[in-house]
Structure formats: structure tokens, C-alpha cells
Amino acid sequence: MKIKTFLFALVCLTLTNCETEKHKFPINKRYWDTNDYDEVILELRFGYEDDEKKPTFDNPEQRIIVEKLTDEQNYKIVLDDNELGLNHRNSVATEFFEHWKDMTQIYQATDRKDKYLYDKEMLAVWHFGLGLQLKYFKLGNDRIIENADDPNSLSIKNIINSNVKTIINNYIIYLDEINNEDAFTEDGKNKLAGGIDKYFSELITLYPDANYSGMKKKAELMLNKSQSDKVKASLNKLIELINSKETENEL
Template sequence: MNKIKIFLCALACITLTNCETEERFPLSKRYWDIKDYEAVVNELKFGYKSDEKLPTLDDPETRLIVEKLTDRQNFTVVLGDKELGISYKNEAAEAFFKSWRLLNSVYTELDRKDNYIYDKEMLAVYHFGLDLQLRYFELGNEEIRVNSDDPNSDEVKATTDSNVNILVKNFTNYLDYVNEEKRFSEKGQQIYAEGIKTYFTKLINRYPEADFSNVKRKVDLMLKKTKVAPIKSELSNLNELLIENMNRKKQKEVN
């Protein structure tokens, strides 16, 4: 009888815990809309005590929260919907971007040795934001062209080119973390290096005509500074990609 009571008590505790988790983080939903996302980001930013452990990828009980938080489907389900209007999608993209900027400061805590406590989660969030920005800026420029009398005018081109330059600058900020490479775990360094390859390749392929001169200068500086083999390797690969893209543009101008 006592064993039954203990079992029922334990079951009740598990059920209560699951209900509390679902209330804070709606994991049963296929994706999080912007209201869900804003609520979850606010919960992570303001709902945890300073000594309380945040959800992590290494914790089986909270891993799904981080995976859901960084699931691109949260924004692609809206931003990629061809039935929705461009203005509506831009408003959604802007809302996700604002929430991501707040979220980007959640997993940046350092330990007593000045190492990142949540490096894998921080990078997962950052990578989510890079993918989001690619779609966000693309939609913004698309709306500018749609609402313009002459989408091919010099004024429109100047505005859209300026937006692309901002996007490139935002991506370049990712390279600042080379200065903090010692703060990452070995796994974190690998994830960071993979991010250089993945996201700068996407950026250059998406906007091959953009001005990447500042990226090139940054890469040259970081190549001299990094001591981590995977990071140096991906910076070298990025440097080659930038040179190839620059040569293609020169060849195109000649022709």
C-alpha cells in the first residue's frame, strides 16, 4: 500500500513538473509563433534566478527547449508562406529579429575562469539569428522593390545595397569571437568554426555582388591571431572563397 502511495505521489510530481514546463515552454506545439517565441525568450531572460541553470543541449530534460528555441521552422513557416503578404511577413521577421537580439544575451555567462558556461547553446542561438537575418533582409529589400514605382531606379538600388551592407556587417561581427576562442570548449570551437563555413558561404552565395572588403580585412587579421586549428582552417577557406568571389567580379567587369 505504501509503495502504491509513493508511486502515485511520484507520478503526480512528474505530471505537475511536465505541466509547469509546458506552461513555460509550449513544447507540444509543432512550431512557436512570434507570441510563443517572445514569451519563451522573456522567460529565459527574466524568469530564471542568477544561480539557476538554464536549459542546455546536454541536459536530456531541457534539450528539447533549446532545440525548439533554435528551430528555423519557427520563422520559415511564416516567412516562407507564399499566401501571406510581404508586409505581414516583414513585420513577423522584424518581431523575430527583435526577440533574437534579446535572446542573444541569455547564454553569454562566464565562469570563474572566464570561459563560456553555455557555449554550445550560445552558438546555436547565434546561428539561428544568422539564418533569420538572411531571410529578414531579403524580405525587406523585396518589399522596397514591390512598393517602388521603379524597382530598377538608382535610389532603390542604393537603399537595397545599403541594407545588404548592414547584413554583411552583422555577419562580420561573428568573426569577433575569434578574439574569445579560448573561452569556448573544444566542442564549442568546432561548432564556431563550422559556423564560419556554413553562414559565410550562404551569405556570399546569396549576395555575390556585395562589398566583402571589410570581411576580407577582418579575416586577414583573425588568421594572424587564432591559435585554434579548426578555426584557422575555416578562416583560410573563407579567405579563399572571398578571393575567388573577388576575382569573379573583376572578370565580370572586364567582360
């Protein structure tokens, strides 16, 4: 009986290892560059069978894949390096931004009860993109200012303000996920709230003089819809932060 049990365990282990090795990822690299993302996104989007589970945070063997995929240091190592040229960093930021848009398709699946199959992973991808956009839009605006004959001209200011408005609108799209609150697990709702706490405060700190009236209105509407205490607390903090900035700007 012990021999049979051992053989069964051995067969299970072998099958598990074969399944893991079926998909190749550069997990031994410290940072993934845009070429790595080309291959990884392609594999995660199209390399899995419909009934095959993708890497998750809850899978001890494969969680490193999700962690590497959503590691913000992958882009920060380049975009925060002031020794590199502004044009080069803009080019890399653009590539990462395009990759992120493809990444958003990896973990969108829902079950027959309209519950997200990968809510924590989907939100981790969202957070990767929220952080990336802070770098992407700032670098783009910095290059516009650097290349302008007159950085203080009305036309340049209008372009900068338009770009800031775009990132604010992109962030508002994240708040739309609160409409799908029932599709999240409790851990997912907590992670959703955490994204509001971290990235929205960073956005407002980066652009304190911007117009956040649309974001405030959206937050107020979502506050009335949400049933999660964590999400509602985060929305209240966001509204209070916007109110405080509006008060400061009026002085």
C-alpha cells in the same frame, strides 16, 4: 539498505521533476510563433535564479527547449511561404529579428575564469540569427523594390546596397567571437567554425556582387589570432570564397 537506497532515488527523482516543471515551455507545439517567443524569452532571461542552470544541449530532459528555441523552421515556415503576402512576411520577419536580439542575452554568462557557461547554446542562438537575417534583409529589400516607382533608380539601388552592407557588417560581428576563443570549449570552437562554413557561404551566394573587403580583412586578422585548427580552416575557406567571387566579378 535496499529500501533506503530506493527512497533516496525516489526523492531525487521527485525533486528533479519538480524543478523541470517549475518552468513552462510550449514544447508540444510543432512550431513556435512570435507569441511563444515572447513568453519563452521572458522565462529564460528572467525566470531563473542566478544559481539555477538554464536548459542546455547536454541536459537530456531539457535539451528540447534549446532545440525548439533555436529551430530555424519556426521562422522559415512563414517567411518561405510564397502564398503569404510580402508585407505580412516582412512584419513577421521583423518580429523574429527583434526577438532574436533579446535571445542573444540568454546564454551570455561566463564563469570566474571567463569561460562561457553555455557556449554551444549561445552559438546556436547566433546561428538562428544568422539564418534569420538572410530572410529578413532579403524580404525587406524585395518589399522596397516592389513598392518603388522606379526599382532601378539610383536612390533605390543605394538603399538596397546599404541594407546589404548592414547584413555583412552584422556577420562580421560573429567573427568577433574568435577574439573570445579561449572562452569556448572544443565543442564550442567546432560549432563556431561550423557557423562560418554554413552561413557565410550562404550570405555570399545570396549577394555574390557585394563588397566583402571588410569581411575578408576581419577574417585575415582573426586567422592570425586563432589557435583552433577548425576555426582557422573555416576562415581560410571563407577568404578563398571571397577571393573567388572577387575574381569572378572582375571578369
